[in-house]
Amino acid sequence: MFKTPALSHAVALVALSGAAVLGFVPPAWLPAGTGATTAIALATIALYATGLIPEAVTSLLFFFAAMLLAVAPPTVIFAGFSSTAFWIIFGGLIIGMGIRHTGLGAHIAALLLARLPSRYGLVIAATALTGLAFAFLMPGAMGRMVLLVPIAVAVADRLGFAAESNGRIALVLAAVFGTHVGSFAILPSNTPNVVWSGAMQSIHGIEIGYLEYLWWHFPVLGVMRSLLLVVLIVRLFPDALPTHDARSESPAAMDHQQRAMGFVLFAALALWVTDFLHGVGPAWIALAAAIVCLLQPQRLVPQRPFAALDIGPLLLVAGVLGLGAVLAHSGIGEAAFVQMLPHLPFEAGADAQNYAVVSLGGVALAVLTAMPGVPAIGVPLGETLSQATGWPLQSVLTILAASYSTYLLPYQAPPILVGAQLGQVPWGALTRFTLIFAGLSILLIFPLHYAWLAAIGLLAGG
Structure with a gap:
């Protein structure tokens, strides 16, 4: 960083x-x-x-x-090893290995490059837009990472971007953040949204509709923040497309290994998209796909796949998730928020000030609880926040979406962590980008979000 x-x-x-x-x-x-x-x-x-x-x-x-x-108890400290995020990154690493080993990634990349624009900035924008589109199609952020990141890496390879080059990092970040950032404006597309809507219904008896939530958040937290994302990636990681145009190279016909790997990937995608029907989580779909690959060594993965597997990303994810579990178990985040609440400068009628206090307070809380902890702690305090701001309960709790979608460091967002590790983004580059993007979101996106909510009449005084 x-x-x-x-x-x-x-x-x-x-x-x-x-x-x-x-x-x-x-x-x-x-x-x-x-x-x-x-x-x-x-x-x-x-x-x-x-x-x-x-x-x-x-x-x-x-x-x-x-x-x-x-x-904390060992089960809490080592909770990362039993989490779905750990197993989806394990499955994703094996799937990515298979995509590279069989050449399927290069084949898909060649097909995509024939349709991508010819300017560097537009390629980054198209990658982020593809990620945003998948947020509407697949409800699980982890599954989207496993699907999109290996393809983004293959596109980077096809374009000739070297390891840790700006172009490669930019393509991976566009895929990872593109599909994650916009998903906070789409109700069922990630865990914090589901926690928020579930708590709203179970605690306050308020049921929020899909289109209603989309209207509140997508124009700013979805569209405007995605535009900011693309601009920032291009500015922080400038590069140029190689002079050799990979688009002119027609991909060869798929061989038997590529077709077999393509079938595994297609089956996993179909299961990820239809998880609302069968109830199998994305981690176990990824693990099943990985097992299929491992049962066919030399066809879909190298002969000694575990010797080629980098366990560094797995230890990182397990540690980060274990840290989050320990913080949640200790109650430090909730204690800090409750301690600060009476001293926060709320004032009835000062709508912009109240928005700033609620949104920034949630951002600070997320450092100690990770993203799902913000709605888990904030929604039960809805009546207190409503009285302090003078806003209706639904209005003040709607602002929390801006808070839990803004993370200062990668450890707060397991899907970002998983995607970046799958794409081998250097930790320093990821941390620096996450912090700068969060800062610009607070400075530029939060005021726009407040203005939009006030304009549509959701906030008192709007």
Whole structure:
């Protein structure tokens, strides 16, 4: 994330010093016995953010410290290994291996390149738009990552972008963020939205319709933020399409291995899209597809697939998810939010100020709870927030979508983490991009979102 080793060392030193202080002298508002938990969390987040040591090693240090100090039960600390995100990235790594090994990715890339525009910025925009379109088709963000990222990597290969080149990173980020960012404006397309709508109905008896939610959020959180995404990717990762035009190369006919891999991929896609019918989660579909690939070595994957498998992404995801589980178990996030609530500058009639406080408060809360924790904690506090702002209950809780769709660091968003690891995006580039995109979203998108909600009459005084 940080551009110079000296700055990385300085930030890490400050954070680690703060963690040590919190461990020995925890503030009074922390839940009893969570000083060590807070210290470990702060130190782990600092090491992930600065990249001072390899991310997989940071995960191992987190496991070691959390178990040594017994900050949570082992089932919580190692929850990442039993999570669906861990298994979908495992399945995705095997599927991606099969796509590369059989040459199916190159074949698909050749077909796509014949239809993609000939300018670098337009290729990035088309990739992000494709990701957004899939958010309407597939409700599971994880499944979309497993499907889209290997294809984006194959397109980068076909265009001649080298490993860790700007063009390759940009294509992967466009696919990953393109399908994830816009999904927050589409009600059933990711977990935080489902948590929000479920809590609204179960706690407050308010049922939100698909088109109603889309009208509130898609024009700004969907369209405008996707435009910002494309502009930022092109500016931060400038590149040019190679002079050799890969579009002119007609792909050869698919061989037997490619057809077999294509059948596996098509079957997985069909099952992902129809999960509302059969109820099988995207992780287990990805795992089943991976098993099919592994049962046919030398045809769909290399002869020794596990020797070729990089376990670094798996350890990173397990550590990040374990950290989130420990934070949720400790109650630190909820305690911090409840502690701050009476001191927040709410004022009836000051609509813009109230929007800023609710949205930014949710962004801060997400650092300690990850994205699904914001609606899980915020929706039950709806009556309190409604009284403080003078807004109707539904109005104030609608703003939470801006909060839980804005994450400062990658660990807060497991789908982003999974997609970036599948696409081998360097951790520093991913962290830097995530933080800058979040900052610009707060500065540019939040005011537009407030203005839109006020214009359609959802906010009092609008």
